[in-house]
Amino acid sequence: MARLTRSTDDLHNKVNEQIQLLKLACHNYDSGNEIAALNIATTLRVLLHDTTDRNGNPISTSGLTHINSKNISFLDTCQINSNSHFVFCGLIKRVFVGVHDGIGGTANYHPTLKESLINRWIDFTTWWNAIVFQNPDGTSLTREILVIKAANQEGGAHVDSEIDERFDKFRHYNSGGASIRGIKSGIVKEFDNIPAYPALRQVGYEVIESLTKINLV
Numbered sequence: 001m002a003r004l005t006r007s008t009d010d011l012h013n014k015v016n017e018q019i020q021l022l023k024l025a026c027h028n029y030d031s032g033n034e035i036a037a038l039n040i041a042t043t044l045r046v047l048l049h050d051t052t053d054r055n056g057n058p059i060s061t062s063g064l065t066h067i068n069s070k071n072i073s074f075l076d077t078c079q080i081n082s083n084s085h086f087v088f089c090g091l092i093k094r095v096f097v098g099v100h101d102g103i104g105g106t107a108n109y110h111p112t113l114k115e116s117l118i119n120r121w122i123d124f125t126t127w128w129n130a131i132v133f134q135n136p137d138g139t140s141l142t143r144e145i146l147v148i149k150a151a152n153q154e155g156g157a158h159v160d161s162e163i164d165e166r167f168d169k170f171r172h173y174n175s176g177g178a179s180i181r182g183i184k185s186g187i188v189k190e191f192d193n194i195p196a197y198p199a200l201r202q203v204g205y206e207v208i209e210s211l212t213k214i215n216l217v
Contacts, residue, residue: 008067015063018046019208019217026204029197037197040204041150042157047207048128049148072214074127075206077116081134088134089195091202102182102189109195111202127206132199133170141166143203150200171196 006014022043028036048070051059064070078090093112098105122130127143134140149167153160171194180189211217 011063011066015047015067015069015216018043018063019211022047022204023208023217026201026208029201029204034193034197037200038150038154038156040200041147041154044147044200044203044207045151045157048124049144069211069214069216070124072124072210073121074124074210075213076120076122076127076130077112077118077202077206078130078132079116079118081131084134085136087136088131089199090132091199092195094191096180096189099180099189100182101185102180102187103185105189107180107189107191108193109191109198111198111205113202113205116202132203133195135169139166139169141170146170146196146199147203150196154196167196170194170199 022040025036025039025043029040047063049060050062050065050070053059062070079088081088081090089109091111092109093115094107095110096105096107099107129142129144131140131142132146145164145166149164151157153163153167154171181187182189208217
C-alpha cells in the first residue's frame with residue numbers, strides 16, 4: 001500500500017496530541033502514580049528524539065522536528081554538580097518526613113518542579129546532552145539517555161531483556177547514594193522510591209514549560 005504524506009495541519013495535530021499525553025502522564029504522576037514516569041519517557045521520546053543512519057539520513061523524526069519547533073530554548077532546572085565525591089542527582093530533591101533516629105517515616109526523591117533554584121534557557125542540544133545524574137565512579141546519565149532507556153528498555157514502550165548499565169545504576173532504591181543512619185539506633189533508613197522516575201517527571205516539567213513559552217501548550 002502507498003504511504004501518504006501528512007499535511008502540515010495533521011502533523012501539528014499529532015504533536016498537540018503528544019503534548020496532551022505528556023500533560024496527562026505528568027498529572028498521573030503527580031496524583032501518586034510514579035510508574036507514569038514511563039509514559040512521560042515514551043511521550044518525550046516521540047516529541048524529541050531524532051535518529052539517523054551512519055550517513056546522516058533520517059530513520060525516525062521527532063514530533064517537534066516535523067513541525068520545525070525543535071530549534072527553541074529549553075528550560076534547564078538541573079543543579080550544578082559541585083562535588084564529584086557524592087552521587088549527583090541534578091533534577092530531584094531528597095525529602096525525609098517523620099524519620100526519627102533512622103526509624104519510621106518516609107524518605108523519597110521528588111522532582112523540584114518550579115521550586116528549582118536553577119532556571120535558565122539553553123539550546124536543545126546542550127539541554128538534551130547535559131549530565132543530570134553522575135556517580136563518583138564517573139558513570140553518568142544525560143537527559144537523552146534517561147529518556148530513551150526508560151522508553152526503550154524499562155517498559156515505556158518496550159521491555160528489553162538487557163538494560164544499559166548506566167541507566168541501571170539510577171533505577172534502584174539505593175541509587176541516589178544517600179540514606180539516614182540513626183545516631184542512637186544505628187539503623188539505616190533507605191529511600192522508598194527510585195531517583196529515575198522523579199527525574200523523568202522533572203524533564204516533563206521542563207518540556208511543558210519550554211513549549212508553553214512558544215504557545216504550543
